[in-house]
Amino acid sequence: xxxxxxxxxxxxxxxxxxxxxxxxxxxxxxxxxxxxxxxxxxxxxxxxxxxxxxxxxxxxxxxxxxxxxxxxxxxxxxxxxxxxxxxxxxxxxxxxxxxxxxxxxxxxxxxxxxxxxxxxxxxxxxxxxxxxxxxxxxxxxxxxxxxxxxxxxxxxxxxxxxxxxxxxxxxxxxxxxxxxxxxxxxxxxxxxxxxxxxxxxxxxxxxxxxxxxxxxxxxxxxxxxxxxxxxxxxxxxxxxxxxxxxxxxxxxxxxxxxxxxxxxxxxxxxxxxxxxxxxxxxxxxxxxxxxxxxxxxxxxxxxxxxxxxxxxxxxxxxxxxxxxxxxxxxxxxxxxxxxxxxxxxxxxxxxxxxxxxxxxxxxxxxxxxxxxxxxxxxxxxxxxxxxxxxxxxxxxxxxxxxxxxxxxxxxxxxxxxxxxxxxxxxxxxxxxxxxxxxxxxxxxxxxxxxxxxxxxxxxxxxxxxxxxxxxxxxxxxxxxxxxxx
Ligand code: UN1
Numbered sequence: 001x002x003x004x005x006x007x008x009x010x011x012x013x014x015x016x017x018x019x020x021x022x023x024x025x026x027x028x029x030x031x032x033x034x035x036x037x038x039x040x041x042x043x044x045x046x047x048x049x050x051x052x053x054x055x056x057x058x059x060x061x062x063x064x065x066x067x068x069x070x071x072x073x074x075x076x077x078x079x080x081x082x083x084x085x086x087x088x089x090x091x092x093x094x095x096x097x098x099x100x101x102x103x104x105x106x107x108x109x110x111x112x113x114x115x116x117x118x119x120x121x122x123x124x125x126x127x128x129x130x131x132x133x134x135x136x137x138x139x140x141x142x143x144x145x146x147x148x149x150x151x152x153x154x155x156x157x158x159x160x161x162x163x164x165x166x167x168x169x170x171x172x173x174x175x176x177x178x179x180x181x182x183x184x185x186x187x188x189x190x191x192x193x194x195x196x197x198x199x200x201x202x203x204x205x206x207x208x209x210x211x212x213x214x215x216x217x218x219x220x221x222x223x224x225x226x227x228x229x230x231x232x233x234x235x236x237x238x239x240x241x242x243x244x245x246x247x248x249x250x251x252x253x254x255x256x257x258x259x260x261x262x263x264x265x266x267x268x269x270x271x272x273x274x275x276x277x278x279x280x281x282x283x284x285x286x287x288x289x290x291x292x293x294x295x296x297x298x299x300x301x302x303x304x305x306x307x308x309x310x311x312x313x314x315x316x317x318x319x320x321x322x323x324x325x326x327x328x329x330x331x332x333x334x335x336x337x338x339x340x341x342x343x344x345x346x347x348x349x350x351x352x353x354x355x356x357x358x359x360x361x362x363x364x365x366x367x368x369x370x371x372x373x374x375x376x377x378x379x380x381x382x383x384x385x386x387x388x389x390x391x392x393x394x395x396x397x398x399x400x401x402x403x404x405x406x407x408x409x410x411x412x413x414x415x416x417x418x419x420x421x422x423x424x425x426x427x428x429x430x431x432x433x434x435x436x437x438x439x440x441x442x443x444x445x446x447x448x449x450x451x452x453x454x455x456x457x458x459x460x461x462x463x464x465x466x467x468x469x470x471x472x473x474x475x476x477x478x479x480x481x482x483x484x485x
Contacts, residue, residue: 008092010041010185010209012048014191015055016202022048023210023225028185031098032318032362038096040188043210048429049177050219050221052206056148057223059203062431064173066143068126071171077198079115081157081189082108089131089190091160091320095157096186097284098327098363100319111163111191111448117450118471119166127478138483143476144432145173146249147225150218151161152179152239154231155330156389157286158187165228166191166205168471174226176205177218181231181331185209186382205339215239224248228466228474230287233459240462251463251474253455255387256415258445259292259408261430264299266420270442275393278418278444280314280367283329284391287460288438288446291388293343293369293395294407299463300397308354310473311367316358328363329390335363338390342368345383345394349373353395367391374398379410387413414457418445 011018012024021042030036044052062070082089090105097104104123130139151165162180169176180188192207208214218224219242228251229239236252243250260275262268278290295303319327329335346352351371358364372378372394379385383394398404408417416438419430427441437446437456448454448467455465464473 007037007272008039008186008189008225010039010189012044012050012209013189013196013207015058015206016196019048021045021210026182026185026210028096028183029331030095031330032095032320034332034363036095038092039189041209042363043182044208045210045241046214046217046447048156049208049221052208053148053221054179055206055221056177057205059201060145060147060175063154063175063201063204064172068122068171068173072122074195074198074200075115075119075167075171078194078200079112079119079192081197082112082115082321084111085190089187092190093158093187094319094327096184097155098330098406100324100327102324103282104319107157107160111159114160114163114450115167117258118171121171132482136484140481140483141478143172143472145473146477147174148177148223149174149475150177150224150227151181152215152218152229152231153181153188153229155181155183156287158362159183161230162188162191164467165230168475169228170204172472172475174475175203177224178205178207179214179218180207180209182209182211182404192271221418226250226474229253236462243425243441249463249474251466252461253287253466254460254462255413256287256289256456256460257292257385257387257411257413258290258416258418259294259411260290260418260445261294261404261408261420262296262299262303263404263419263421263423263426264296265422266299267422267442268299268303268306271420272310274304274306274418274442274444276310276314278446280311280326280391281391282364282448283326284393285329285389286446288448289389290418291393292384292408293393294404295397296401296404297397297399298355304353304395308369310368311354311356314356316356316364316367319361326367326391329365330363332363334390335365338365338388338392340391341386341388342370342392345370345381348381348383349377350381350383350394365390365392368393370394372396377470385411405430405433415441415460416440416445416456418443434479437465
């Protein structure tokens with residue numbers, strides 16, 4: 001399949017106007033082929049970040065005073081726009097980010113669904129009312145916007161993650177300065193275009209695209225009143241510390257080293273399918289991806305046989321080709337570091353259980369299943385400890401449920417976990433004992449519905465959870481009103 005060669009243009013969106021960036025040239029290249037320029041333009045400079053804040057600050061009082069039902073109407077129109085253009089934008093997502101066409105188009109539809117979910121806030125409860133111990137009084141808790149928010153997003157869900165931060169920010173009455181990962185700027189432009197097509201007032205949503213250093217300009221701006229971030233634990237913790245020093249809230253969704261646990265009584269056909277999806281869809285580049293697999297010894301051989309024969313039927317290649325199940329990783333730097341990471345894990349004692357075929361050139365990483373030694377050295381192996389953000393699955397064999405739970409908990413991270421068992425008591429015990437933000441019983445570790453909380457425990461998350469009713473906790477602050485006539 002041939003790739004389109006038209007180069008799209010990258011621009012900044014400041015106070016309702018599209019402008020070229022003031023800084024150096026910025027090219028967005030295709031994940032599958034770094035020589036292909038998908039979109040080109042100029043990066044924003046620090047002065048344009050200041051302009052974005054000035055616009056967001058000027059718009060904030062008017063936007064906060066706009067009835068929520070009216071704010072919702074912009075989200076609904078932007079949602080309809082994304083649905084209408086899902087195929088085109090999803091194809092661009094695939095060209096830019098490298099996930100398969102089905103995943104790319106699916107992600108655009110998901111972003112549309114997120115926007116319409118948050119539009120529904122206008123029809124949900126606005127706050128809480130309490131009994132007063134005093135006659136003639138009511139106590140109300142009302143939710144108010146934080147003000148001007150920074151939104152900093154990663155490459156791996158170029159439209160869904162921005163949508164799930166921008167939608168609650170806007171519906172709850174905040175204005176936004178949005179900085180996407182510089183690897184996927186085109187999809188950020190497309191999301192902002194959806195809001196522009198919806199008629200969003202100038203200054204409510206501002207886009208600055210450019211290098212990570214723009215994040216420092218955002219974090220340092222005096223108008224910033226809160227920041228939502230998804231990305232690495234290292235960067236997230238730095239932003240949290242900066243926010244704490246300034247006294248503003250920061251929500252950070254960070255790394256993972258998620259386990260799938262397959263117990264002796266599991267449905268192995270189901271489990272092998274779900275582990276395949278969790279570990280290898282989107283080339284393993286999800287913070288919710290399965291990167292550790294804990295197998296009960298009694299079923300380990302049979303399970304690995306099922307998993308690797310499924311994997312052998314997967315085709316890795318050009319993600320625009322509908323016959324392909326897995327595309328590249330995001331760029332050449334990432335592909336190199338994953339290959340080096342696998343080599344290091346092998347030098348530390350990991351064995352290769354399976355390595356898939358990949359095209360000879362491009363940023364492809366073979367889907368890889370590594371065996372982790374069952375002794376104490378295995379637990380020190382970098383493939384057991386470190387997030388590769390890649391299609392690499394590290395397998396540990398254990399004996400029995402207790403040992404499996406212990407191994408699952410042996411991580412600094414705690415985002416998601418997938419447990420495969422037919423025993424309800426075991427599932428309940430996992431829910432009670434394992435420190436994770438998301439527990440899947442008999443389904444893959446990835447995936448997040450818009451109406452339920454999303455976020456991690458331990459080093460995976462900081463601040464209130466995202467999505468669903470949880471989103472209001474971060475995107476608003478409350479005023480408790482003691483009300484007497
Ligand atoms: C999903 O599992 O579908 O960065 C969403 C990430 C997560 C989103 C995962 N914040 O991968």
